[in-house]
Amino acid sequence: MRYASLLIPTLKETPKEAEIVSHQLMMRAGMIRRVAAGIYEYLPLGLRVLRNVETILREELNRAGCQEVLLPMVIPAELWQESGRWEFYGKELLRLKDRHDREYCLGPTHEEVMTDLVRREVNSYRQLPLNLYQIQTKFRDEIRPRFGLMRGREFLMKDGYSFDVDEAGLDKSYDAMYEAYSRIFRRCGLDFRAVEADTGAIGGKSSHEFMVLAESGEDAVFSCTHAECRYGANAEKAESRMAWSAGTPVSAPMETVDTPNVGTIEDVAKFLSRPAADFIKTLVYDTDQGPLVVLIRGDQTVNEAKVAARLGLNRLEMASDRLVEEVTGAPVGFAGPVGLKNVRIVADHSVSSIADAVTGANEKDKHLVHVVAGRDFPIERTDDFRLVQVGEACPRCEQGTLRQDRGVEVGHIFKLGLKYSEKLQCNFLDRDGQLQPMVMGTYGIGVGRTAAASIEQNHDDKGIIWSVNLAPFPVQLVPLGTGDALAKAVEIEKELAALGIECLVDDREERPGVKFNDADLIGIPLRVTIGEKGLKEGITELKLRRSGEMEKIPVADTARVVRERIEALRAESA
Ligand code: ATP
Ligand code: MG
Secondary structure, three states: HHHHHOOOOOOOOOOOOOOHHHHHHHHHOOEEEEEEEOOEOOOHHHHHHHHHHHHHHHHHHHOOEEOOOOOOOEEEHHHHHHOOOOOOHHHHHOOEEEOOOOOEEEEOOHHHHHHHHHHHHEEHHHHEEEEEEEEEEEEEOOOOEEEEHEEEEEEEEEEEEEOOOOOOHHHHHHHHHHHHHHHHHHHHHEEEEEEEEOOOOOOOEEEEEEEEEEEOOEEEEEEEOOOOOOOOOOOOOOOOOOOOOOOOOOOOOOEEEOOOOOOOOOHHHHHHHHHHEEEEEEEEEEOEEEEEEEEEEEEOOOOOOHHHHHOOOOOOOEOOOHHHHHHHHOOOOOOOOEEEEEEOEEEEEHHHHHEEEEEEEEOOOOOEEEEOOOOEEEEEEOOOOOOHHHHHHOOOOOOOEEEEEEEEEEEEEEEEEEEEHOOOEEEEOOOOOOOOEEEEEEEEEEHHHHHHHHHHHHHEEOEOOOOOOOOOOOOEEEEEEEOOOHHHHHHHHHHHHHHOEEEEOOOOOOOOOHHHHHHHHHOOEEOOOEHHHHHHHOOOEEOOOOOOOOEEEEEHHHHHHHHHHHHHHHHHHO
16 A cells, blocks of 8 residues: 555644643554544544454464454343443443433443343253354443543443353353463463452352553553463452461550641551551441441551452442541541441451451541450451562462553453353243243453553654554555666566565655654554665565564565565464
């Protein structure tokens, strides 16, 4: 294709609103433009990249036995009411009404619609397993759309759903998707890690997130430092092996002390000259099952996802000041577990390591010292409710410790189990003629986010460095001049076309410097420069975008060598 006739509005300046490199470079390379917060236009080069991701998705998913469908984006409210999500999904769900006042939403994900399709069309074990996917525009009214295609409101997603006769079938479907996702991200040229993720309160058995490691990632990923251990988990799910040693509990009785005008653990610790590790931190939450008190050692942090998952809570929020006062009878800052009535009290394992604890007295400006868990107050349940920290022992192996990286979640696979099939009565007749709910899995990949994540990992100060399978074109021909050089470029373009390779020919009447800068910015893996001078010597110049390596090639061999280089690059991420 010819550069001069393509819409490639590159920018010299970095747009102010673009905070991370992928967003900046996609804007500067003329790939995307913003229409409204989190809503983008995909220009020719940007769209070509997205289409490349889609091609990889289709090839790998079809290979894994999945079938492509396309579901509506506008979804009748009834389906979401049936699953209960109409109420629970909150403001990310964009709701609308038609001219008859009937309610709809724009699909942020399609469990309901897919389950509805399958319950209508599939009714026998003979038709299962089934794994259906689509590549479609989703809408989520994200509270903070940002980072370009990373977190849009309107974005392209591949979403897939598996339907099996039993758990063993689901395990197989899930493993097949794990493999397919690994292949997909390898072919995209990404350095990624599949990590264990939280399955939520009513969620299914297991879940993995596919994380692209990058500084700008919004998620924290913990993994084991030991080379042979493959343990990895997101921050919500991560565990560590901790030996909380309980010393002999203090024998002195509990005592109230004055702590005037000091509320935070830090301040009280200083005031009483006691380390934060001697404190029982008392957090009051508001949940769908009533108020809840969570206790943790003063120097540790509660992991709310763990609390919700382990206690089976659908909703868990910090209590309002009013609720704290209601539960503890004291203003915020003086809560403690002693003497609380009619509230569930759970504790993290770390609490058991405090032999002589300090805690709020449920009275303004007062704390309790010499407190002993179990002796002075009851705990309903002790569990791991804690955020892990770097350097703690790996929960899986004996040798490693936990390290933390930043990651971008590009894909997510999840064993749903019976969650939707029971709610929507998606049943089948088994071998014995018994009606059974289908066992489901759900699998998603963000198309635009994958492209953006690739840029986060692959760029330099000049621009993008596309991997060969995602690049808008595998090769760019840069004739210097519009005479013989351009004529030769067009010839090489034809030869490459005959080899099945499409290229971008920079046929603009621009100075070499401008062409080279734009080529570096756009980031096509191979660049072939065709200059009048080189032609006289009978050579073209091949440059690899990633390494900067240059090579002079006889003109007549150019197409063949380009093909070889492309094949070598493809083999690297096969
Ligand atoms: P996040 O935690 O980043 O909001 P999510 O858990 O909501 O992601 P899923 O519901 O699992 O994401 O969606 C599947 C995939 O869709 C994600 O792995 C991600 O690649 C992509 N995705 C989700 N939200 C967005 C968004 N706002 N913009 C672009 N891609 C997204
Ligand atoms: Mg989300």
